[in-house]
Amino acid sequence: MSIPDDVIKQPTEVNTENMEVDIPIHDIPANKEVEQVSIISENSTKPPPFKRRKGDDEPKEPLTEVILRRLTKMKEGDTVMLKLPSDAIKVVTIEKNGLIQLGKYGSFPSSQLIDLHYDITYEIIGGSFTSSSSSSSSTSRNSTPLPFLNEEINNKKDKKGKGKSKENDSKSNPGWKNILRPLKRQNVVEAVIDDITETNEHIHDLPEIEKQTLSHEEIAELKLNGMSVEEIIKKQEEAHEKFKLKTEFSKEKWRRRKEKKFSTTVHPLSPSIPNILSHYSERSPTSILHLRMDTLSQILNMSNIRPGGRYLVVDDTSGLVTSAILERIGAKGKILLFTNSDSPPAWGVLQTMNISERELECVKWLNWMEAQEDYERPPPPPEDDNAKPAKVAQRLRKHNAQVAELNATRDELHLGGWDGLIIASTLSPISILSFLTQYLIGSAQLVVYSPYQQILVELLNWSKKDPNYLNDTLSESWERTYQVLPGRTHPMMNTSSTGGYLWSAIRVHPSKYQPDSHFRSKRRKTGNGKSSNKVIEDDNLQKDNEEIQIQVNKKNDIVEVEAEIQNTEGEVIYNLFQ
Known part of the structure; x- marks a missing residue:
């Protein structure tokens, strides 16, 4: 039985000069196009073929919108600087399945920061907190629920352990239930100095331990009962014997100091140059x-x-x-x-x-x-x-x-x-x-x-x-x-x-042209009454074979300097006074 000629497969030929592979025509179906694949050799200077990436034809977002969104909203994968109540800054990376731990200030899921705005103070509250209970005294601003307190106690026990632990990744960690909520702005104390009658003359400076009106055990018990930070500070004010003797400014400083100690808030700083520079100036000034x-x-x-x-x-x-x-x-x-x-x-x-x-x-x-x-x-x-x-x-x-x-x-x-x-x-x-x-x-x-x-x-x-x-x-x-x-x-x-x-x-680009002011005549008095002829050579004025000859003549004790330029043959090619 004879085999038809159109069925016989021809051997593949390789062109070593251009490094192009010739594919047999009989192996390619009739309904498909032939695609030629080229391989760049070592001696080839041909640039690689341009490949259009996916999405190049789509209209791009204006660059101003990209910059504005970077400075206003947080997204997954961003590096964020969190300002804590103690004014310390902690740099974290937003991960969808990560947990951010802030020591005694608590922890919260990293995904809570996604799509939030910068430069707003957020309050860390327990997951059981709802908006319907926000009006109650036990869940007011800076509230500290029981799960959050248990987490704080666990953080104190594991204070020596650094880095990521298995507890951070475990869903049993109480921090996974915490959420972030914008904190209401506090009113600034506006007082007129003339209206202030209180003085600090009857207040004595005492050690910090003696200033503490409530013990740590009492504060922990108040937190277990679900009391907010504001209520704890109010309790301390009532127990403070000489609090009423303070001025309004001193009272406000005292409240701010207590809020830094007991508050559980974070303040994401926008990635702007002033914030970045302030952070590096405190953290590592030598690096900048x-x-x-x-x-x-x-x-x-x-x-x-x-x-x-x-x-x-x-x-x-x-x-x-x-x-x-x-x-x-x-x-x-x-x-x-x-x-x-x-x-x-x-x-x-x-x-x-x-x-x-x-x-x-x-x-x-x-x-x-x-x-x-x-x-x-x-x-x-x-x-x-x-x-x-x-x-x-x-x-x-x-x-x-x-x-x-x-x-x-x-x-x-x-x-x-x-x-x-x-x-x-x-x-x-x-x-x-x-x-x-x-x-x-x-x-x-x-x-x-x-x-x-x-x-x-x-x-x-x-x-x-x-x-x-x-x-x-x-x-x-x-x-x-x-x-x-x-x-x-x-x-x-x-x-x-x-x-x-x-x-x-x-x-500036200095000019090679020498203006006439460089050859301006100079007049000076001399004490010598004799006339003289001198030839003065100046390295800055010599050009190739040209010489500058200056003739000095005595007139009424004033020397007049006449300058002319001669070439090697003695011909005058330039005279200042002609």
Whole structure:
């Protein structure tokens, strides 16, 4: 029996030059199209094929809405700073199935924070609490139900244990039943100083233990009975013998102090620059080079940061300066960062601010070595002979994409036209300015921050001799925090000694043209009555083979200087007075 020719399968042919696989036509059904798969070879410079990601055709949300939502509402995966009643700040991450424990202030499910607003004080209450019982005295503001008290007792027993425990993940933990509810705002005490008749002259300062009107056992018993924090504070006021002798301001301070001790509230802080800076200043000031809020505002002002601007940034403040610039430009512009590492910098401030990928599209980075104009990226390591062609092609595509992105960033730097240079680093500012100033446009702003004055003094002496910098100055800001309340406005007792120092200048392009004022005649009196002819050579005025000859003639004890320029043949090519 003979086999038809159209049924015989032909062998597969491989083209080694273009690395393209030819698929036999007889193996493909007639109703399907032929798709040609190409593999990039090592010597190929063809860029990888563009693949449209899912959702690219869909209209994107306005960037302003993305930024506004990031600063107003919490969502799953966000890093949130919780301000406790003791004014301490605890940084947590919102997880759908997580439990946030705050020590003596209780705990609550992490999912309770989802879709809540920032900068609002929330009260931690038991899960059995309902809105219908909110009017009763036992469930008023800052109530402490029995499950919450049991949880507080368990936290005290396990105080030495740190990290996540099995009890946190167990649904039997009483904290899973707690919920968050917005706390009503309290009225500020408004008192007129002239109407105050009480004084503190009959009140003696006693140790904190003797000031306690109720014992810990009595307070625990009141909590077991379901008494709220306000009622507990009221009980302490009644037991305080000399409470009525206090002034209204002193009474308010006493109540605030008790609320910080017994309240179970949290206050999520919005991920804004002032809140982030305040948190890092107390937690780790060295990581942000002791940068202060007033100094940071001066940096943004002197640098003329605006939407649509293009800026070069050298940041060693954990990303604080970069985040401030990114927030000021509204993610509309370009920021090019320089780092010492070979990998993208992992800055804690950018993570704490929950900045999205869309906002980071305008931020690029380069290594100092990659920023050099004569830099060449080394080729990829040789592949194993036994490696699969598909994996080899995948690695080559990834390498080619990285090289293309790197070259695009380098070309953007070397083309110049940048609007400013901001430096907040421990590196030598003179070396950085010498390298990056050439890429700035005219009238670009340059700002250098340093916590040490001597470094910027040396920079100022160096910049005064360089014609590329104009109006270079060295400044220091000063800040004093004030308490502003009705009838009790005063400066705070404690403040920081310094917020660092700033060097600022304007980039100019010096002209090569020498104006006539450089050759202007000079007249001076001399005590010598003899006339003389002198030839004075000036290194700054010599050009190639040209010489400047100055003739000196004596007239009434006044010397007139006539300048003319002659070439090597003795011909006059320029005379100042002609």
